[in-house]
Amino acid sequence: MSEILKEIKKLRKEVKEVKNILTDETSREYVKALIDNVSAGSDMSNTNEVLSKEYLEYWTCDHCGKHTHEVDYDYLGNGTNHLGCELKLEMGEKN
Numbered sequence: 001m002s003e004i005l006k007e008i009k010k011l012r013k014e015v016k017e018v019k020n021i022l023t024d025e026t027s028r029e030y031v032k033a034l035i036d037n038v039s040a041g042s043d044m045s046n047t048n049e050v051l052s053k054e055y056l057e058y059w060t061c062d063h064c065g066k067h068t069h070e071v072d073y074d075y076l077g078n079g080t081n082h083l084g085c086e087l088k089l090e091m092g093e094k095n
Helices: 003-021 025-041 053-058 083-094
Strands: none
Touching: 003 025, 025 053
């Protein structure tokens, strides 16, 4: 087994352990989506990233409705919102 597959298997096991601890339904759905994505990604012949509906719903900005799953953490505001959207909202409230 390649090192990458070993690491994927290890990560999958750790995520499942975290999932068992979670009590919040949204968090459980998010972790399940992550597990599904890791499972889909373990097929090395499929190089396309497979993103589940639940995963994309979690990584969506509340203000503009666009996905934030590919946004660097430095550019995220509150939760999974774009920092720019948060700042625009704040500036609008102040003016």
